[in-house]
Every structure is written in structure tokens, then in C-alpha cells.
Amino acid sequence: MFVMGLFWEYMKNYAxxxxxxxxxxxxxxxxxxxxxxLNLIFILVVFQHTESLGGWSQAEVVFVYGYFMIPYGIFNTxxxxxxxxxxxxxxxxxxxxxxRPAHNLVxxxxxxxxxxxxxGSGIGALIVGITWSQLGLPFSPIDLLIMTxxxxxxxxxxxxxxxxxxxxxxxxxSPTGILPLMxxxxxxxxxxxxxxxxxxxxxxxxVLPFAFVGVYPASHFLDRTGSEGAMAMxxxxxxxxxxxxxxxxxxxxxSRYRGAGS
Amino acid sequence: xxxxxxxxxxIRFLMMLAYRVxxxxxxxxxxxxxxxxxxxxxxxxxxxxVLGGFTINQMTTYIAVSWMARAFYFNxxxxxxxxxxxxxSVAIQFIRPYSYLMVKLMQGLGEGxxxxxxxxxxxxxxxxxxxxxxxxxxxxxxxxxxxxxxFSFLINTQINMLTGLCAFFIENNTGLIRMxxxxxxxxxxxxxxxxxxxxxxxxxxxWLPFQAITYLPSSVFTGRTPIGEAGGVFGLQVLWCVLxxxxxxxxxxxxxTRLFVQGG
Numbered sequence: 152m153f154v155m156g157l158f159w160e161y162m163k164n165y166a167x168x169x170x171x172x173x174x175x176x177x178x179x180x181x182x183x184x185x186x187x188x189l190n191l192i193f194i195l196v197v198f199q200h201t202e203s204l205g206g207w208s209q210a211e212v213v214f215v216y217g218y219f220m221i222p223y224g225i226f227n228t229x230x231x232x233x234x235x236x237x238x239x240x241x242x243x244x245x246x247x248x249x250x251r252p253a254h255n256l257v258x259x260x261x262x263x264x265x266x267x268x269x270x271g272s273g274i275g276a277l278i279v280g281i282t283w284s285q286l287g288l289p290f291s292p293i294d295l296l297i298m299t300x301x302x303x304x305x306x307x308x309x310x311x312x313x314x315x316x317x318x319x320x321x322x323x324x325s326p327t328g329i330l331p332l333m334x335x336x337x338x339x340x341x342x343x344x345x346x347x348x349x350x351x352x353x354x355x356x357x358v359l360p361f362a363f364v365g366v367y368p369a370s371h372f373l374d375r376t377g378s379e380g381a382m383a384m385x386x387x388x389x390x391x392x393x394x395x396x397x398x399x400x401x402x403x404x405x406s407r408y409r410g411a412g413s
Numbered sequence: 414x415x416x417x418x419x420x421x422x423x424i425r426f427l428m429m430l431a432y433r434v435x436x437x438x439x440x441x442x443x444x445x446x447x448x449x450x451x452x453x454x455x456x457x458x459x460x461x462x463v464l465g466g467f468t469i470n471q472m473t474t475y476i477a478v479s480w481m482a483r484a485f486y487f488n489x490x491x492x493x494x495x496x497x498x499x500x501x502s503v504a505i506q507f508i509r510p511y512s513y514l515m516v517k518l519m520q521g522l523g524e525g526x527x528x529x530x531x532x533x534x535x536x537x538x539x540x541x542x543x544x545x546x547x548x549x550x551x552x553x554x555x556x557x558x559x560x561x562x563x564f565s566f567l568i569n570t571q572i573n574m575l576t577g578l579c580a581f582f583i584e585n586n587t588g589l590i591r592m593x594x595x596x597x598x599x600x601x602x603x604x605x606x607x608x609x610x611x612x613x614x615x616x617x618x619x620w621l622p623f624q625a626i627t628y629l630p631s632s633v634f635t636g637r638t639p640i641g642e643a644g645g646v647f648g649l650q651v652l653w654c655v656l657x658x659x660x661x662x663x664x665x666x667x668x669x670t671r672l673f674v675q676g677g
Contacts, residue, residue, distance in 0.1 A: 178588030185595045189604060196605050197457045200464045205456040328438030335445045342449075346456035351448075 154257055161261040180267045187223075187271055190341060191216055191278075205346035211373055212343065214282040218372075219341045219365035220275025222305035227268035229260050230313050233330060236320035246410055255405055256314070256398075288372060301368040301383065304390035308363050311393030314401050321404030333359070340365040344379070356382070363389050415511055418519045425523025433531055440536045443480050444543065450476045450604070451544055465608040470547050471635040472606075477537070477546045479603045479631045485533040486566040486626065488521050491590050494577025499585075504672060514574060514665060521570045549636060557643040561630035564650040568625050571657040572597065578661070581668035602628030622653040 169176050194216060198209040207215075239245040239259065248255050279298075283290065316329055340361030344352050355362040363386050371383030451473060458469045467475060494517060497503040506513040540546060549555060576593045580586045598604055600623035607618050607628045618624055629646050632638040638646055 172585045175583070175585040175588050178592065180588075182588050182591035182595060185592065189595060189599060192599065193453075193604055196609055196611075197453075199611060200609060201457050201459060201461065203459070204453070328435060332438055332442055332445070335442045335449075338446070338449050342453060343456075347452050351452075 154253065157253060157257070157261055161264060162266070165264060165266065176267075180270060183267065184271060184274065187220065190338070205343050207343045210282045210285045214279060214286065214373060215343065215366050215369040216341055217275045217278025217282060218302075218369035220278065221272045222302050222309060222364055224268045224270070224272030224275060225302070225306050226309040226313075227271070228265055230310055231263040231265045231268075232259065232313060232317045235259070235317045240320045240408075243410055245408055249405075249408070256401060283372070286373070288374070294372065297371070301371065301386050304387040305364045305368060307390030307394040308360055308386075311390070311395070311397030312359065314394075314397035318397075318401040318404040321407050337361045337364070342366065360389050360393065415515075417511060418515060421516055421519040422523040422526065425520045426527050429524055429527035430531075433527075436528075436532050439484065439532060440539055443484055443536055444540055447477055447480050447540055447544065450480075465606055466637055467606065467608070467635070470545070471637055473544055474546050474548070474635045475606060475631050475637075477540045477544060478634050479627045481533045481537045481540065482562060482565060482627060482630065483603055484536055485525060485529045485562065486569045487528070488524050488570065488573060490517055490521050490570060491573040491577040491593065493517070493520075494574060495580035495586050495590065498577075498580040498672070501672070507669070514661065517574060518570060521566075521573075525566050549634060551640065553640055554634065554636070554643075557640065557647065558630055558634045561633060561643075561647055561650060564647070564654055565626045565630055567654050568622055568650065568657060569597065569601075571654065571661060572622065572626075575657070575661055575664065578664045578668060581664070581671060597623055597626065600624070601626040602631065606632070622657060625650045625653045 191213070194209070194212050198204075198212075202208070204212055239248065245255070248258050251258060312333070313330075316333060319329065336359055339347065339351065339355055340363075342365075344355055344362045344366050347355070352362075356367075363382070367379055367382040368386045369383075370379035374380065454469070454472050454476065458464060458472070462468060464472075494503075497506070503513065506516070541548070549558075572593065576586070576590055579589055583589060600607075600618055600621060602624060607615055607624055610618065629638075629650060633640070633643050633646060
């Protein structure tokens, strides 16, 4: 309840700051969507020249992409921590956060919220809906429930990974460049993993499980008989494990925090 | 030409050199991107031999060289110019005895030189070791490519300048800059070669400058464009370079009378 109250106050503040530059706000939302749309355009263009991508039809690949956009949008709304090291460690703003009663991670998440990212989730859901009917998949309300569960698990995987990587800032204040690296690796998870070589597939499944944010959970609905559909059921487990790892590293990191010292 | 410009190139080069560690991870990031598209294109080709005029081998080379060229020509001059306009420091530049736009171009060149030597070249070596890239054997191709690569840089820098200068007219152009970045990546051919787009879109793109940044030089490099046609393709690049100078000059003339500093 307390956190919800905070959430609402931060939301109001956010809206006020953003409304200073109204026109620019919409251009930013649009450019953000275009940026995500790049891969979608890629998929649509290349399917003009081929029937299948490693055994997946266009509608299926687009479905996977649409699914991926849903957890990705939610993740971007709440885990906009790209400048954490600069803002909280180097400039020492973490001091301010730690003197307040709410949990430090909750405060940091709320301070950096980016609600417009949710538009991406909405569009993802729309894409999933359209391709769902294109593929003529049967629909029952239970699917909606499973979808919600899988999306939340995917968000947990994302959150866990990025919380762990952001927490590196507690251990080393020099820029590591690992976040942009991860950002680029996650692109792989949007496509059927079968097209990649074995080592990459292994990494995407067990080490940096980006396949669980896109292709694995999505294939549950596509009724693919291969291993992908079976992997879908592992998504919640992977989500819990990675979120737990992320939070452990974070909390340990916070206990090491000594302030900027200036 | 003002000899100070040479120093500006040198200073920017040295400044970049101080932060060279940041670019080591850049090479890995580009290799990751090239890898993703390499596997995707392998799957797209499947058993087909030629798509969009490219063989699969040419496509692998195209992806590698296009991304690595991007490592060279990419710069943030749009951001830098917009920031200087926003915080008002551009006013100081007006009274200095050099051309502001020329200084920006030289800074871009200094950065480009750094990116070429410490990013593109080592990156290309790494990528050639990982992926089956076929480099051209004809020295003539290399010559034309080097020339065209330089014009890629010029045209991309011109587009960046134009975007940055829009900050004179739009108070906050962060969104515009990002939009431009997406357009350049999409239409220049880094992600998809122009010949893959549906006919009508390809027709539109032929009349846009973006193709001159990646598609034209990379097509020559991979051999999709025969070496005999390289001259004509290069001419197109030069034409765009000249054409783009006109709006930059016009915007600069118009902008000088309406500087609006925010929080200065």
C-alpha cells in the first residue's frame, strides 16, 4: 500500500516534468517505437524473399516478436537503470536514497520510471492478437492466464539479469560497458533460437536466458512440437531463479556501498 | 585553409584515444550484431542461392563490412551541436575566427580517424576471423571503396549536422535525433540492403541520400556492383554531398538570427 502511494506520487511528478516539452514527448515515443520496429521491418522485408526462417513461418516469427515486446515494454517502464552508476554511485545520490524508509531498489525504480514504454507492450499485445487469428490458433480464457504468467516470468528474467548487472556499479565504479553489451545480445532472443549455432543456443538458454523472454514462452501458444514448447514451462522457474540471483547481488552490493566520499 | 583545423582534428583524435577502452567493448558489440544478422541471413537464404542480387557469401561480407563501416562513420555531432545550441555555448563560437560548421566537421574527422584505426580496422580483423567473410582481391575495388567510405562519412556527418542545427528551431530535439538515427540505419542499408525492399519503397529510397552512406559503398565492396559501374555510383555520392551542403548553409544562415538559449 505504501509503495502504491509512492508509485502514484512519482507518476504525477513524471507527468508534470514531461509535459514541459509536449511535442517532443510524442516524437520521443514515436522514435522509440520506430527503434523497436526496426527488427519487425526486417522480418517483414525478408519474408518477401523466403517462405520460412529455419522452419518458422512469417506469422510465427512475428508472433514471437510481438510476445517479446510485451515483457520488454514492462521491463523498460520499471527498470530504466542505464545511468545508475553515473547518477547514484559517482554522484553519490545513493546516500539520499538510503536515508529514506522505502526499500532502496523500489525508490530507484520509481525515480526512473518510463511509462511511455508501456505503449510498446500494447503494440506487442496487438501484434500477438493479430497473428493469433492469422494462424487460426484456438483461444480459451485460460490462454490469457498462461500468457500473463509467462509475461511476468519473462519480466522477472529481464529484471533479475539487469539488476545483477547494474549492481556491478557497487563493486567497480569505472564504466564496464557490460550493459550495452547485454542490450545487443538480447536481440538474439527475439528470433527462433534454432537458427543459431549450438554454443549460442546454450548461452541464450542457460547463461543469459534471453530465449525465455521471447521464443520459448511464445512457442507454447504456437503448439510447436519441438523442444521449444517444452521449454516454455520452465520460464517461471528461470524467472524466479534469475530474479533471486539479481536481488541477492544487489543487496550484497548495497551493503558494500560507502558513499562517493566527496 | 586555417591551420587551426588540423589541430582540431588532432585534439579530437587524442581525446578519443584517452577513452579508447570504451571502444574495445564496441568491437565486441559490433561482432555480436554482425553475428545475429549472419545467422538470420543464413536461415533466410536456406537453400536459395541468390536473393536481392546477393549470393550468400556476398551477403556475409556485406553485413560485416557495412557494420564495420558504421563503426567508422558514426558520430554524435548531431547531439553535440544540439547541446551547444541549447546551453548557449554556440554564441561563443560565433565570435571566434573560424567557421563553426567547419570546426564540427574537423572534430568529426578526428573522431572518424580514431574510429577507423582503432575500431573499424581491428574490428574487421576480428570479424574476418569469426565469420566466413570473402575480401575482394582486386586492389581497384579497395581503392574505390576507400574513396566511397570517405564520402559515406561526409554524407552521414552532413545529415547529423542538419539534424543538430534543427535545435535552433525546435527547443528539444532529442526525439528528432533518435528518429534520424533509425531512418539512417534502416534506409542506409546496414540492416537490410536496399535491393531487398519492395519495389515501391526501393524506388523512394533511390531518391534519398541514405543509400550513399552504406548501400552504395558496400555493394561495390562485395562485388554486387561491378567495378565498371563504381565511377557512376561514386558520382551519385558526390552529388549528394554537394546537394546536402545547400540546406546546411541555408539553415545556418537563417538560424544565426534566432538563437534561443535555455537556462543560459
